[in-house]
Amino acid sequence: MENRKAIPDGYMTVGELAGKMGTTVRTLQYYDRVGLLKPAAASEGGRRLYTHKDMIRLHQIQSLKSLGFSLDDIKNRLIPLDTPEEVAEMLAGQEQAIRQQIRRLEEVAAETKALREEVLKIKEVDFKKYADIIVNLQMNNEFYWLIKHFDERTLDHIRNRFDRESGMAFIDRFNKLDDRVLAVKESGVPPEDDRAMELAVEFWDMVVEFTGGDMSMLPELMEFGNMMDEDHAWARKQAEVNQYLQPGLERYFRETGMDPFGKEGE
Template sequence: MNKKKSIPQGFMTIGELAKKMGTTVRTLQYYDKEGLLTPTGESEGGRRLYTHKDMIQLHQIQSLKSLGFSLKDIKNKLIPLDTPKDVVAVLNEQSLAIQQKLQQLQEAFTAIEALKQEAIQMQQVDFKKYADIIVNLQMNNEYYWLIKHFDDTTLDHIRNRFDKESGMDFMQRFNEISDKVIKLKEAHVAPEDTQAQALAQEFWAMVMEFTNGDMSMLSTLVKFDDLSDDNNAWLEKQKTVNAYLQPALELYFQKSGMHAFEEESQCPTQ
């Protein structure tokens, strides 16, 4: 029996869609499982069936993924395609994302040019640190610029503590906490409030995760509050986060009986 006959006109199988869009059946099955791209129909035999509208939705997902968005971010950014206005909204969203990506690439280009000029002009250069920056640029790590602010000891710690995947996961979770802090600040939630205390505990847990309990690293991290980098929205955001969290952390330390910064000279937790 010809399986094509069981597929209604205007529909395509998961294999056909995967072939047309240069992806795999396994990927489409995963998108279905995660609620990113649900098949429009199903054949009598239980096969997933997709339409051309689904194809456009898949293109939206692929475009956002190629721009570096996580699947979680993509799920929040997906726009329904029910009207021409919806399609225009999708195109506008992708256009804006591309503009932002171009800006990141321009920043990366500027950083590389700056490193090149410094290597030419100086007799001694920190090739190890430059190599770290280049590797992070190639990974599309938008936080590559942080590397130049770390000393060798901290960089060695980061290299041993994190790989590409765990490092990016850490930054994503750290940024999620920062977003929560900003919301509390904007809502004028007091430092002693249970919400603020819960975030202080969560924030401190991430500090301990980053340092692996090495309290001697705290002084290095505190110095980041004094950094100045023109037009660096992330850095300015972190200064706002730290300013709001400081009294909440102090209260958290008091309640927990901790003296974090008095313990900097102690040995790292094993």
């Protein structure tokens, strides 16, 4: 009791502050040494003394630390707490940081759920495919689910031929071509029309670009097309595009004497 009576009203010892805020004396001593949370005063015996303002400051430090900020980052974020406006500003910044963390955690949760679903569909342990799926989820590539349909050779080809930027650019161009194809189809242009064949040639050029001219990949790509989940909207869309372009492709191959599965004509 004598020791407590020596503490002025409105102050608390380092042990009392640590107890109230669920931390340790050693942590508060460290915050003092690095200049993050200095005691408001010292007792006659040299004991660290803190106020309720220091408690609010400590709460801010603990909240930011729980969000992954380093102590240096936290130190730069601390502002004076001398007016209601400054306290409100501090709390607004803290709220914003928390909401950003919530959004990030929601994204991580969604990625984890998607990966779990893909793992069950792959039906075998394949960490390389898991890694590819994770990378594409982090890229916000909505076509991450296609990965499970590719064999290892095709996936190695994709990994070696495309980086993040070029891969996403290729997907974007391919989807825009699909949209143009469907627009032409919906306008009533028959598949045998020259306009449809021009789109078929563009489609074929993208296939060649994707394979790098390696026609030995075509059987795998065709099998891949047959394996795609027909319940998926993109798969249904692609099946419609493929069916519409088929006559144009066959005409193009006849007129050029090209045999994609053999050798080019004489």
